[in-house]
Amino acid sequence: MQASTLFIIIIGLSIFGYFMGQGRALALAKPLGGIRKLHSLPSYYAAQAALFCALPAIVLMGLWLIFEQPIIDSLVMSRVEAGGLIESKADYNLALNRVHNIAAGVLSREGQQSVVLAAADNLNAFRTNARLALTLLALSLSVAGLVLGLRRIRPDFRARASVEWIMSGLLMACALLAIFTTLGILLSVVFESIHFFRSVPISEFIFGTSWSPQTAIRADQVGSSGSFGAVPLFTGTLLISAVAMFVAVPVGLMSAIYLAEYASRRTRTLVKPTLEILAGIPTVVYGFFAALTVAPFIRNLGESLGLDVSSESALAAGSVMGVMIIPFISSLADDVITAVPQSMRDGSLALGATKSETIRKVVVPAALPGIVGGVLLALSRAIGETMIVVMAAGMAANLTANPLDTVTTVTVQIVTLLTGDQEFDSAKTLAAFALGLMLFVVTLCLNIVALRVVKKYREQYE
Amino acid sequence: MNNSAENLRRIQKSLKKRYFVERCFLWSGRAAITLGLLAVLVLFVDITSKGYGAFRSTEILLDIHYDADALGIDNLHDEKQLAFADWDVLLKNALREQFPDASGRKERKQLYGLVSNGAGFDLKERLIANPKLLNTSEKVWIIADDDIDTYYKSWLSGDPYAERMSEKQIQWIEVLDEQGAIALKFSKNLFTRGDSREPEQAGIWGAVMGSLFTLAITFCLSFPIGVAAAIYLEEFAPRNRLTDFIEVNINNLAAVPSIIFGLLGLAIFINFFHVPRSAPLVGGLVLTLMTLPTIIITSRAAIKSVPPSIREAALGMGASRHQVVMHHVLPLSMPGMLTGAIIGMAQALGETAPLLMIGMVAFIVDIPQGFTDPATVLPVQIFLWADSPERAFVEKTSAAIMVLLSFLIVMNMTAVWIRKRLERRW
Numbered sequence: 001m002q003a004s005t006l007f008i009i010i011i012g013l014s015i016f017g018y019f020m021g022q023g024r025a026l027a028l029a030k031p032l033g034g035i036r037k038l039h040s041l042p043s044y045y046a047a048q049a050a051l052f053c054a055l056p057a058i059v060l061m062g063l064w065l066i067f068e069q070p071i072i073d074s075l076v077m078s079r080v081e082a083g084g085l086i087e088s089k090a091d092y093n094l095a096l097n098r099v100h101n102i103a104a105g106v107l108s109r110e111g112q113q114s115v116v117l118a119a120a121d122n123l124n125a126f127r128t129n130a131r132l133a134l135t136l137l138a139l140s141l142s143v144a145g146l147v148l149g150l151r152r153i154r155p156d157f158r159a160r161a162s163v164e165w166i167m168s169g170l171l172m173a174c175a176l177l178a179i180f181t182t183l184g185i186l187l188s189v190v191f192e193s194i195h196f197f198r199s200v201p202i203s204e205f206i207f208g209t210s211w212s213p214q215t216a217i218r219a220d221q222v223g224s225s226g227s228f229g230a231v232p233l234f235t236g237t238l239l240i241s242a243v244a245m246f247v248a249v250p251v252g253l254m255s256a257i258y259l260a261e262y263a264s265r266r267t268r269t270l271v272k273p274t275l276e277i278l279a280g281i282p283t284v285v286y287g288f289f290a291a292l293t294v295a296p297f298i299r300n301l302g303e304s305l306g307l308d309v310s311s312e313s314a315l316a317a318g319s320v321m322g323v324m325i326i327p328f329i330s331s332l333a334d335d336v337i338t339a340v341p342q343s344m345r346d347g348s349l350a351l352g353a354t355k356s357e358t359i360r361k362v363v364v365p366a367a368l369p370g371i372v373g374g375v376l377l378a379l380s381r382a383i384g385e386t387m388i389v390v391m392a393a394g395m396a397a398n399l400t401a402n403p404l405d406t407v408t409t410v411t412v413q414i415v416t417l418l419t420g421d422q423e424f425d426s427a428k429t430l431a432a433f434a435l436g437l438m439l440f441v442v443t444l445c446l447n448i449v450a451l452r453v454v455k456k457y458r459e460q461y462e
Numbered sequence: 463m464n465n466s467a468e469n470l471r472r473i474q475k476s477l478k479k480r481y482f483v484e485r486c487f488l489w490s491g492r493a494a495i496t497l498g499l500l501a502v503l504v505l506f507v508d509i510t511s512k513g514y515g516a517f518r519s520t521e522i523l524l525d526i527h528y529d530a531d532a533l534g535i536d537n538l539h540d541e542k543q544l545a546f547a548d549w550d551v552l553l554k555n556a557l558r559e560q561f562p563d564a565s566g567r568k569e570r571k572q573l574y575g576l577v578s579n580g581a582g583f584d585l586k587e588r589l590i591a592n593p594k595l596l597n598t599s600e601k602v603w604i605i606a607d608d609d610i611d612t613y614y615k616s617w618l619s620g621d622p623y624a625e626r627m628s629e630k631q632i633q634w635i636e637v638l639d640e641q642g643a644i645a646l647k648f649s650k651n652l653f654t655r656g657d658s659r660e661p662e663q664a665g666i667w668g669a670v671m672g673s674l675f676t677l678a679i680t681f682c683l684s685f686p687i688g689v690a691a692a693i694y695l696e697e698f699a700p701r702n703r704l705t706d707f708i709e710v711n712i713n714n715l716a717a718v719p720s721i722i723f724g725l726l727g728l729a730i731f732i733n734f735f736h737v738p739r740s741a742p743l744v745g746g747l748v749l750t751l752m753t754l755p756t757i758i759i760t761s762r763a764a765i766k767s768v769p770p771s772i773r774e775a776a777l778g779m780g781a782s783r784h785q786v787v788m789h790h791v792l793p794l795s796m797p798g799m800l801t802g803a804i805i806g807m808a809q810a811l812g813e814t815a816p817l818l819m820i821g822m823v824a825f826i827v828d829i830p831q832g833f834t835d836p837a838t839v840l841p842v843q844i845f846l847w848a849d850s851p852e853r854a855f856v857e858k859t860s861a862a863i864m865v866l867l868s869f870l871i872v873m874n875m876t877a878v879w880i881r882k883r884l885e886r887r888w
Contacts, residue, residue, distance in 0.1 A: 384719020
């Protein structure tokens with residue numbers, strides 16, 4: 001039976017259980033003189049029966065579906081391995097793929113080794129059996145839960161407490177998902193990175209200045225063996241982010257100051273949402289804009305000034321990224337500036353300072369921690385931004401500080417390494433995970449520092 | 463006495479400078495605002511001016527004779543015959559009849575190049591829908607090739623772009639134009655087709671369906687889970703280390719670069735759990751993890767805005783804590799949560815980078831029919847088209863961007879409307 005059908009049947013059973021439970025509770029209550037003689041409302045008895053029916057069966061189903069495939073694979077492949085066909089991990093994956101394709105009927109059975117054919121038959125048999133077992137187990141668990149849930153319905157049974165206990169557990173599980181996501185990110189990047197650092201020493205990765213990830217696909221192929229020095233990527237990322245911050249910080253900060261201190265209420269309600277449109281535009285749109293409009297414009301401008309500008313210059317990608325970040329900085333700065341107590345402004349104005357002097361010498365210094373936090377968050381966003389640089393920055397890993405040159409970034413390389421046709425275990429794809437680890441660690445540090453600074457600042461004036 | 467007069471003079475002298483600085487400061491603030499607004503304006507004008515043309519495509523009126531002999535078919539219900547028939551022959555015959563002056567292989571080839579490569583299949587569909595047409599003639603608007611389309615549009619606007627056109631083709635188009643047999647028509651292909659290598663045949667419908675399936679998964683998972691997590695953290699969680707740790711995690715996940723979620727999807731969902739690649743299912747899962755922090759944070763703010771007096775009143779009437787939440791807090795904070803969910807969905811709709819990692823960049827012609835079919839989404843389609851070398855794809859890309867932006871605008875307006883209409887101010 002299909003997993004989705006099974007799921008629907010279990011849900012149906014559980015709904016049936018709900019009404020059974022309700023009926024039973026009402027029937028129990030009648031001779032006693034109404035539902036006020038029960039400990040809980042009838043709907044709680046019913047919900048309890050429904051939860052007992054559905055939850056264990058669904059949990060079993062989830063676990064089963066997660067572990068079914070790996071277990072069956074290892075069972076099937078143990079025979080093939082015993083046949084002496086497997087020498088390396090690549091062989092293993094190839095053989096496994098072949099077995100899967102034969103079993104699915106995609107690959108013809110002719111000319112295959114008998115071990116592989118037997119494994120494919122085994123695979124199909126295991127699959128059918130496993131599905132049958134899952135169906136039987138899940139359905140019986142569901143029915144057993146239903147019976148148990150119904151039998152527990154007694155006038156003195158504390159159904160509400162029981163249901164609420166289960167609900168609390170479910171709510172908490174949802175909240176814990178945040179931790180599991182972080183854990184998942186860490187596990188996925190750390191494990192693959194460890195693989196990578198086995199073949200490429202970590203010192204070469206962090207301090208090497210030459211990046212050319214082209215590795216030979218076959219052992220006898222003529223070609224570069226690949227070098228994985230990530231310094232050009234780090235400098236490229238920093239260069240583009242620096243250009244972006246150079247655009248975004250002054251513009252964002254000044255517009256926040258203007259909106260918070262000078263603008264009339266009407267201007268504010270009009271301008272603020274319009275600026276925030278910039279934050280809602282998908283990055284792929286910015287990428288298109290940068291590659292097709294801004295980059296040629298900057299190139300032509302540079303040529304008319306007699307400068308040699310690359311058509312994928314860091315300046316184009318960086319300035320468009322800066323535009324994207326403007327609303328981010330301006331809204332964060334706006335928040336912290338409006339949080340500065342009015343009394344501080346009044347004090348400064350009363351001493352005869354002009355408005356701009358008050359802002360520059362009192363308001364901004366008071367709001368500085370919050371502004372710095374906002375800028376750090378914006379920087380972390382610039383470093384991790386992908387689509388703009390994928391579309392508008394280049395692939396060439398140049399070690400340069402010239403914004404008119406082509407540079408590449410960490411995110412561009414992750415995308416190019418992982419969207420090609422490469423075997424998953426090659427150093428090329430693993431390098432992407434190592435870069436991902438670097439990116440995660442750097443943005444994590446920036447975020448934690450920034451969030452802490454912002455929080456401290458907020459507490460100061462609350 | 464002398465001293466204070468001196469001071470006064472010095473202050474007065476400095477005043478001019480101070481007021482000048484004040485004005486400069488004010489104007490730099492205005493300049494910053496103008497720059498920001500200008501960026502919005504330039505972006506929208508640029509995209510619209512590039513993309514509006516794609517909503518109409520060039521079509522050529524041809525006199526098509528559905529010649530059964532030329533097609534080599536005798537039975538319209540025979541699938542095999544239909545599949546093997548040379549449908550382009552109809553177009554070639556019609557074109558030769560229209561322009562008998564085309565002689566020689568080269569010119570013939572240029573002549574056939576006037577219409578789109580896939581136009582024969584349109585005729586096939588026409589014939590199958592109306593079998594009576596066999597062995598009769600009719601005048602049909604045939605979709606033109608993308609180079610012709612680009613040339614004709616630029617020619618109409620008075621600045622012909624003839625880079626990929628031959629002399630002969632330009633003449634033919636002028637003749638067609640005099641006869642009124644070439645015109646711009648509403649481009650149905652754009653809204654009904656999937657991707658194609660031929661710009662004139664490519665459409666966004668496949669990507670829109672892919673986006674729809676992906677967003678459906680994202681919403682069904684992230685909204686309930688996000689709301690549940692927010693309820694737990696606001697209403698039930700004890701103040702302890704674990705809760706603090708969860709909060710740090712959520713705040714941090716909200717700022718993790720989206721591409722990292724793509725790496726997670728690739729390593730965990732695809733390589734470990736064997737979820738099918740390129741499918742809306744895995745895309746939806748990745749986007750769920752990505753939008754969860756946003757939804758949790760906005761839902762918590764919505765729950766926080768419900769005044770404590772409501773909770774206290776309900777508790778005073780004997781409700782349990784769960785009843786307080788389910789019967790009072792949740793309904794009252796629902797508009798705020800929905801607003802957050804829509805904003806989260808808008809974010810997910812525009813997201814590209816993580817989907818590149820999990821194989822949703824594949825070239826997919828078919829319209830996806832379910833959650834496990836290979837699919838692509840609207841932003842990824844934009845990315846793919848932006849990468850294509852054909853000039854006509856620039857127009858298509860901009861049009862796709864316009865569609866994407868209008869979806870986003872509608873979603874955000876709905877969110878604002880919900881907030882204005884349904885949210886209660888306490």
